[in-house]
Amino acid sequence: MTDVARDIGVSRQLVSLVLREQPGASDETRARVWAAAARLGYRPHVGARALRQSASRQLGVVFVPTHATEPDIVEAIYPAAAAQGYQLVLSAVTATRTSAQAVEELLGYRCAGLIVIGAHLAGKAAAELAARARVPVVSVGAGRRNASVDVVRSAGDVGVALCVRHLAALGHRQIAYVHSASMSPAALRLSGYLKAMAELALQPAVLELHGDYTEESGAEAARRLLAERRLPTAVVTGNDQAAMGLILALARAGVSVPEQVSVTGFDDSRFARLSAVDLTTVRQDPVRMGAAAVAAVLRRVLDPKARPREVVIPTRLVERGSTAVPRSRS
Amino acid sequence: MTDVARDIGVSRQLVSLVLREQPGASDETRARVWAAAARLGYRPHVGARALRQSASRQLGVVFVPTHATEPDIVEAIYPAAAAQGYQLVLSAVTATRTSAQAVEELLGYRCAGLIVIGAHLAGKAAAELAARARVPVVSVGAGRRNASVDVVRSAGDVGVALCVRHLAALGHRQIAYVHSASMSPAALRLSGYLKAMAELALQPAVLELHGDYTEESGAEAARRLLAERRLPTAVVTGNDQAAMGLILALARAGVSVPEQVSVTGFDDSRFARLSAVDLTTVRQDPVRMGAAAVAAVLRRVLDPKARPREVVIPTRLVERGSTAVPRSRS
DNA sequence: TTGTACGCGTTATCAA
DNA sequence: TTGATAACGCGTACAA
Numbered sequence: 157m158t159d160v161a162r163d164i165g166v167s168r169q170l171v172s173l174v175l176r177e178q179p180g181a182s183d184e185t186r187a188r189v190w191a192a193a194a195r196l197g198y199r200p201h202v203g204a205r206a207l208r209q210s211a212s213r214q215l216g217v218v219f220v221p222t223h224a225t226e227p228d229i230v231e232a233i234y235p236a237a238a239a240q241g242y243q244l245v246l247s248a249v250t251a252t253r254t255s256a257q258a259v260e261e262l263l264g265y266r267c268a269g270l271i272v273i274g275a276h277l278a279g280k281a282a283a284e285l286a287a288r289a290r291v292p293v294v295s296v297g298a299g300r301r302n303a304s305v306d307v308v309r310s311a312g313d314v315g316v317a318l319c320v321r322h323l324a325a326l327g328h329r330q331i332a333y334v335h336s337a338s339m340s341p342a343a344l345r346l347s348g349y350l351k352a353m354a355e356l357a358l359q360p361a362v363l364e365l366h367g368d369y370t371e372e373s374g375a376e377a378a379r380r381l382l383a384e385r386r387l388p389t390a391v392v393t394g395n396d397q398a399a400m401g402l403i404l405a406l407a408r409a410g411v412s413v414p415e416q417v418s419v420t421g422f423d424d425s426r427f428a429r430l431s432a433v434d435l436t437t438v439r440q441d442p443v444r445m446g447a448a449a450v451a452a453v454l455r456r457v458l459d460p461k462a463r464p465r466e467v468v469i470p471t472r473l474v475e476r477g478s479t480a481v482p483r484s485r486s
Numbered sequence: 487m488t489d490v491a492r493d494i495g496v497s498r499q500l501v502s503l504v505l506r507e508q509p510g511a512s513d514e515t516r517a518r519v520w521a522a523a524a525r526l527g528y529r530p531h532v533g534a535r536a537l538r539q540s541a542s543r544q545l546g547v548v549f550v551p552t553h554a555t556e557p558d559i560v561e562a563i564y565p566a567a568a569a570q571g572y573q574l575v576l577s578a579v580t581a582t583r584t585s586a587q588a589v590e591e592l593l594g595y596r597c598a599g600l601i602v603i604g605a606h607l608a609g610k611a612a613a614e615l616a617a618r619a620r621v622p623v624v625s626v627g628a629g630r631r632n633a634s635v636d637v638v639r640s641a642g643d644v645g646v647a648l649c650v651r652h653l654a655a656l657g658h659r660q661i662a663y664v665h666s667a668s669m670s671p672a673a674l675r676l677s678g679y680l681k682a683m684a685e686l687a688l689q690p691a692v693l694e695l696h697g698d699y700t701e702e703s704g705a706e707a708a709r710r711l712l713a714e715r716r717l718p719t720a721v722v723t724g725n726d727q728a729a730m731g732l733i734l735a736l737a738r739a740g741v742s743v744p745e746q747v748s749v750t751g752f753d754d755s756r757f758a759r760l761s762a763v764d765l766t767t768v769r770q771d772p773v774r775m776g777a778a779a780v781a782a783v784l785r786r787v788l789d790p791k792a793r794p795r796e797v798v799i800p801t802r803l804v805e806r807g808s809t810a811v812p813r814s815r816s
Numbered sequence: 817t818t819g820t821a822c823g824c825g826t827t828a829t830c831a832a
Numbered sequence: 833t834t835g836a837t838a839a840c841g842c843g844t845a846c847a848a
Binding site: 197199200201202203204205206207212219221222227228230231234235243244245246247248250251252253260261263264265266287288290371372375400401404407426427430433 | 527529530531532533534535536537542549551552557558560561564565573574575576577578580581582583590591593594595596617618620701702705730731734737756757760763
Binding site: 496497498499500503510511512515534536537538539540 | 817818819823824825826
């Protein structure tokens, strides 16, 4: 900054004024400052700025970059934060890096608030982190109403219930559900299935998988369904990837979707939209989740006494080609 | 830090010493300092540290979070950087955020070096960025030998040639190639195809797609192949997602893989490994790319006079079930 | 081991 | 519009 000031022969603090778009400089000077800054390739030092202001205009974001949907939420957070003049500091959770480490690193930036995407903030961890961070924390995608962190999540139970009712409306009666207990939002989705089945007076059939919702687990589900005496006419899954694996494994076994079995997913990920996959699924709306997350942190940044809230983002059914009227009722 | 010092009644600089693991404090004091730091939830302020040292131990990383393979490289960069005591500052390229903006933001952190994943640094942009940043820049995945930035890339031409030779060894003679000109590494892959076909004295057949390598473009390739008089016995694609789309669209049209047509992909992404997809593909080794990228930046961080290099990471063929002996030679 | 003093780049306040 | 001065949190040199 000193270089810029010297270059055009003005004071350092005038340059600071101009770059922060504060009043107090003539239009002509403003133009010269901007020109000089561009010419010299000058950028304000974010660290120095944060230091001086004892409050950075930065939001920390914890996410899993290799996840199917988390990057979509990150993508939505960027413009929402930028609109309020905030930068993002991303911190990834990877195979070699725990969420605790990711959060720890963010604390060094003295962010104004933290957005944690995914199921890293189970009850106790949430409270500890919130106490530790001393700044508002938002958990996106998982967790329930909570005294220490805001929660932004999808209405997963409603989404699954929509699938069940859609299938029932098509005439299905044997509707199985593929469940993975290890995923935190899965419990909510399962409850939606059970509730919808009960309302329709249908017999629930839950297939519980080991491990995460991956394509492999969908294939495992297919193997287990095929091993049974009779296939259900429809399968609701809690995740697109599991649905994909299920469909492909069924196809290998000569069972066609949707002719013999209808299948639904959850997420409306990029796979689902593929014309070749054409999966009926539940859309999560990462854009609204990202915007809601930013709104939630900033609400508490601006009013530190505000209490954390729970924001539920609606889900909606996307009807595609993987569901159809059952071939025969039996 | 002052708080920690006051808490246990020692000087601020002693705390600094201990936390940086420098000699000059008794074991007993060390323990007390660490205990107090943990209890108070203290973390050094990265901005203040960078400011004081006029050289942050941070590496900036530009990447596309929604991309199929870039997050894998990011994941590999983390441990490689951590091993040398460097933190990462991630900056995402999204639909609403250009690579120029992503880089611009990183400059504010005064990173020791920049790693740009993807094809954002075409010739001129690379030189400009390198001049602007005043720190070493590495381009990962795209770009060619260059005076201003290091390049770490896969041997894409070799990888595609491996596919062609593998198919030829199985007995294939009509081997088509699905090409997408808009992707920067694609030219290299195409050249590998053409070279290998020439060496085998086979007639090349290049199917050029509009747009990126997406599942949709694979489906488009399938439609165009099906519209022709006769299908090739094998199709080499420059990307797993395109191969996936191709296979699924062929399946819908009643053409089975590998029985009627063999297909290869490129990337060994998560789809390819799926037992239901079981795609023969080329493995890019994101781990080695990430490690090489870190090594390349740090080489020039430590020796600013060093010239940029080009590092080529070998690729290898992963033989799976999407390729087989052609049903009949015709 | 401690205290003292300085500077990193920036913002903020004041009086001129 | 400017200059003087201080402060943010940290690292480091030096003397005690």
